[in-house]
Amino acid sequence: MKRRQLIGRLRATGPRRRGAVLVTAAAVAAMAAPALGVGTAAAHAARRDALHGVVTIGASVSLSGDFSATGKTTQQGYEAFQTWANEHGGILGHKVVFKFLSDGSSPTQVTTDYQKLITVTHVNFLVGPYSTLLTKPASEVANRYHMALVEGIGGGPSVFEAGLHNVFDVSASAIYQGISFAKWVAKVYKPQPVAYAAITTPFNEPIVTGIKKYLDSKGFTTAVFKVYPLETADFTPIASAIAATHARIVAIGSQPPDGEGLIKDFVSSGYNPTVLFEVSGPDQGTGFVKAVGKQNTTGVMWPNTWYPGANEGVVNTEMEKILEKEIHVKSVSLLSANMAEAFSAAQTLREAVDHIKSLTNVKLIKYMHSSSAKFTSVQGPVCFKPTGQNACARPFVFQWQHGKQLQVLPPTAPGSFKVMNPKPKWGQSKY
Amino acid sequence: MLVLQGIVDGILAGALYALMGSGLTLVFGVMEVINFAQGIIVVLGAYFTYTFASHLGVDPFVTLLLTIPIMFTLGYAVYMLLLRPIKRDRVIMSLLVMYATAVVIEGVLDLVFGGTLVEVTASYGTSSVHLGSLDFPNVYLLAFGLSAVLLAALFWILYHTKFGRSLRATTQNLTAAKLVGINVDHVSALTLGIGVGLGAAGGMLFGMTTPFNAASSYDLISRLLVIVILGGFGSVWGAGVAAIVMLVIEDVVAVVWSPVWGQTVFYLVLALVLMFRPQGLFGRRLARAQ
Structure with missing residues (x-):
């Protein structure tokens, strides 16, 4: 419609209808602009390109709320990458600068944060927040602005079920994370009752249900399966219910602090399972040791794609040294796996951008989906399925053994140590 | 037997929550201030205990000799410096002040x-x-x-000392208490000091039973508020009963059925109680309006 015709039509309508037409037109334009990749996105791209000499990467991190412990370690992983990248030529020769916003562990705030990072801060690239719960809304915002979201700590099924093409998870996805453990249990133990518990988050619960499904198919039975809400503060009844079953094998879809709390309750009640698997908590390095006491760590297992001291090349060693120096830990064995997951996300992003030699997110997304795109991260190889999951990830299981975090499963994988089985009784870790 | 274990767990944990909630309800009873900072105060107490116990190498219970006086002083100072100067819209402004105090403590x-x-x-x-x-x-x-010891001491102070009489008088009618010559500001400051001091003791126990960080205060304050609402705002006795009722319901449902339903069932009980007794189990109906 030509401008003069439009003005004529507006004049012909009453003021109320005219207002409605204008509002509708504005709303349609506002909705269409990001969808068509014009206007707003183009303006942002222009502003981003105007930032000479610096590549900015935006991330929302949980510095308060339920994920504050792990949110902080996520930020430390990104900061370690920033240090490392700038010591090694940055990205495309530009200095790397991270822009952080805090989301208070809230899905609502994380949406606002990524919106702000894109439209106000005008970052060049985005990396993910902590948890599946927060990654899902973050990926939707990024998708609206045709920006890639490279992440390492949001591998729950719901992130990939949305069918977005801009989200890339560099870690092993939730559904694969417990399988190595389940296969090992089925091989080593005769069918028997297994006790399960899981927090109701979109990452943790699917891992435990995956283990349960596999073990059920092998003739194992369920002694108890307690699902508990995120805000649970008193873990005693859950521990009591599990202890009452006397199950020898326990698998818990935990995250800090419930994994630690349950261990403490098991210790005080004298309940000693021979196999204890926790999804998250044991991977928190020094945080886990402080919470449960170093004498109670040995034998506890957890799934992941990285552990401190992992034999993943020069970059891994450099990352561990940076982290050791920046956060003043006494030993690299006390580092949190979140740090490596965050570092891996940024590392993969850097590798992809250096390959396409462009700061354009559309090109980046296209390249990362291509079959030729293969990356090397501190967690191991990375390549992506059309859904964004890492098809090359190695779902390892680790175990605390006398103060060290060791890769134990799959048993035949290079670098795997022997599983300590049965888990020694509480209080018997040797240092 | 599992039900019995649930009841035991609930009673033992309930006593801990009763202690943490007692400060909150006491402060409301005297000042009509909903102390939104009570959650972070408990966590602050836990951090004090953690610091003293790990650096001085003393038993956590011994650290109470340091933490209770420090926290009492903090509470007294917060009243004198932040709450006493408020002259208008006292209820809402004090709510905001305590919320701000909580945010500052959390940040630190x-x-x-x-x-x-x-x-x-x-x-x-x-x-x-x-x-x-x-x-x-x-x-x-x-x-x-x-x-049990600290709550008994609190009851003794409330019912067997001159300060307790002043405090109860202030709880019952602020204006009348002023008219009979009670230094309401002093009573209020001491009450906040006691409330925060009880938070220190609660914090030590909380820290011994649960891994914590500053963010733990959010779950705590919501639970403490629920306990105080069920018990009746201003009733220390009510907070104690409500804490045990809440934890027993939660724990029994959690062990027998599901932890998800534990909290749901408790909130259903809370809704039913408030339908028939809006002032809570032991609260006084519109005491201040009389």
Whole structure:
């Protein structure tokens, strides 16, 4: 419609209808602009390109709320990458600068944060927040602005079920994370009752249900399966219910602090399972040791794609040294796996951008989906399925053994140590 | 037997929550201030205990000799410096002041300790007394004992001292208390000091039973508020009963059925109680309006 015709039509309508037409037109334009990749996105791209000499990467991190412990370690992983990248030529020769916003562990705030990072801060690239719960809304915002979201700590099924093409998870996805453990249990133990518990988050619960499904198919039975809400503060009844079953094998879809709390309750009640698997908590390095006491760590297992001291090349060693120096830990064995997951996300992003030699997110997304795109991260190889999951990830299981975090499963994988089985009784870790 | 274990767990944990909630309800009773900072005050107490116990190498219970006076002073100072100057819209402004205080304390704790979860440890903290098939974790038994002692001391202060009479008079009618010559500001400051001091004791026990960081205060304050609402705002006795009722319901439902339903069932009970007794189990109906 030509401008003069439009003005004529507006004049012909009453003021109320005219207002409605204008509002509708504005709303349609506002909705269409990001969808068509014009206007707003183009303006942002222009502003981003105007930032000479610096590549900015935006991330929302949980510095308060339920994920504050792990949110902080996520930020430390990104900061370690920033240090490392700038010591090694940055990205495309530009200095790397991270822009952080805090989301208070809230899905609502994380949406606002990524919106702000894109439209106000005008970052060049985005990396993910902590948890599946927060990654899902973050990926939707990024998708609206045709920006890639490279992440390492949001591998729950719901992130990939949305069918977005801009989200890339560099870690092993939730559904694969417990399988190595389940296969090992089925091989080593005769069918028997297994006790399960899981927090109701979109990452943790699917891992435990995956283990349960596999073990059920092998003739194992369920002694108890307690699902508990995120805000649970008193873990005693859950521990009591599990202890009452006397199950020898326990698998818990935990995250800090419930994994630690349950261990403490098991210790005080004298309940000693021979196999204890926790999804998250044991991977928190020094945080886990402080919470449960170093004498109670040995034998506890957890799934992941990285552990401190992992034999993943020069970059891994450099990352561990940076982290050791920046956060003043006494030993690299006390580092949190979140740090490596965050570092891996940024590392993969850097590798992809250096390959396409462009700061354009559309090109980046296209390249990362291509079959030729293969990356090397501190967690191991990375390549992506059309859904964004890492098809090359190695779902390892680790175990605390006398103060060290060791890769134990799959048993035949290079670098795997022997599983300590049965888990020694509480209080018997040797240092 | 599992039900019995649930009841035991609920009573022992309930006593701990009763102690943590007593400060909140006491402060409301005297000042009509909903102390939104009570959650972070408990966490602050836990951090004080953690720091003193790990650096001085003393038993967590011994640290109370330091933490209670420090926290009492903090509470007294908060009243004198932040709450007393409020002359208008006192209820809403004091609510905001306490919320701001909570945010500041949380920020400082995050800055000093980071987000890493920590726990107060003691040699007896990981053993239990076994009676038949029932477990009584030592740390919860000690928490129960300390809560009982401190709450008994609080009742003695409230009902057998001149300060207690002044405090109860202030609770019943602020204006009348002023008219009979009670220094309401002094009583209020002491009350906030006691409330925060009780938070220190609660914090020590909380830190011994649960790994914590500054963010733990959010779940705590919501639970404490629910306990105080069920018990009746201003009623220390009510907070104690409500805490035990809440934890027993939650724990029994959690062990027998599901932890998800534990909280749901408790909130259903809360809704039913408030339908018939809007002032809570032991609250006084519109006491201040009389």
